[in-house]
Amino acid sequence: MLVTELKNGTIFKDNGFPFTVVKYEHVKSARGGATVRIKARNIITSQVLEKSWGSNERIEDADVTRKSAQYLYRDNGYVFMDPETFEQFSINTELLGDSVKFLKEGEKVFVQYFEDRPISVDLPITLIFEITYTEPGFKGNTVSNVLKEATLDNGTVVKVPTFIKIGDKVKIDSRTGEYVSKA
Numbered sequence: 001m002l003v004t005e006l007k008n009g010t011i012f013k014d015n016g017f018p019f020t021v022v023k024y025e026h027v028k029s030a031r032g033g034a035t036v037r038i039k040a041r042n043i044i045t046s047q048v049l050e051k052s053w054g055s056n057e058r059i060e061d062a063d064v065t066r067k068s069a070q071y072l073y074r075d076n077g078y079v080f081m082d083p084e085t086f087e088q089f090s091i092n093t094e095l096l097g098d099s100v101k102f103l104k105e106g107e108k109v110f111v112q113y114f115e116d117r118p119i120s121v122d123l124p125i126t127l128i129f130e131i132t133y134t135e136p137g138f139k140g141n142t143v144s145n146v147l148k149e150a151t152l153d154n155g156t157v158v159k160v161p162t163f164i165k166i167g168d169k170v171k172i173d174s175r176t177g178e179y180v181s182k183a
Contacts, residue, residue: 001061003036003053011043013062014051018043018114026055043112043119046097062114066122069111071103078103080111080121091118099123101156102174123174128183129153130169137162147179 006012010021019040028034034055041048043064053059069080077090078100091111093100099121103109110122134150147159150170158172160179169183 001059002055003057003059004055006036006038006059011062011064012040013060014040017045018062018064018119019049022048043114064119065113066110067113069109069121071105071107071109073105080109083108089118091121095119096121098177099174101177102127102154102172104129104154125174126171126180127174128169128171129156131160131164131166134160134164134166136165 001012004026006021007024008021011018019042021038021040023039025037026034027037035052036055037050037052039048039050068083070083072079072081072088075090077092078096079088079090081088095118102123104127111118112120112122129152131150132153135148146162148162149157150160150164151157158177158179160170164170171180171183173180
């Protein structure tokens, strides 16, 4: 693929590693040829690099596939199952990063593979959890944006509005960990 075909979110391969474009910039100078400058994140190591090429250069496409999976349980790693073949596979904690805080048993996710090796897990944007513990809200604390801590049914602690009580179901944004609404 030509470097001019890159855009934010595009995945390409460089030195044997998959990279995703974080920032793309096409720079044209008056006398010289145009150059393409990008900021890219290594999908495996999370290292961020800045690279630049001439606008007519080529880069290698990354063989990245995305498949559906179901989270089963935690063992030495996190065990997932392919819903089509029922094959189980494990992904280590480092690869999952912060998304482990919002994994729920039985939850459907998407797993990205690079050369048939899992490299990341994409959770649904919003997930529903039950509140297992939180302090009661006090009358008079009705000022907007007052938050309190609450423990979800998977053990993760998040900030919720004061009217939320134990047993309530809430929607949480899996990207930020923020309360979205009551479910």
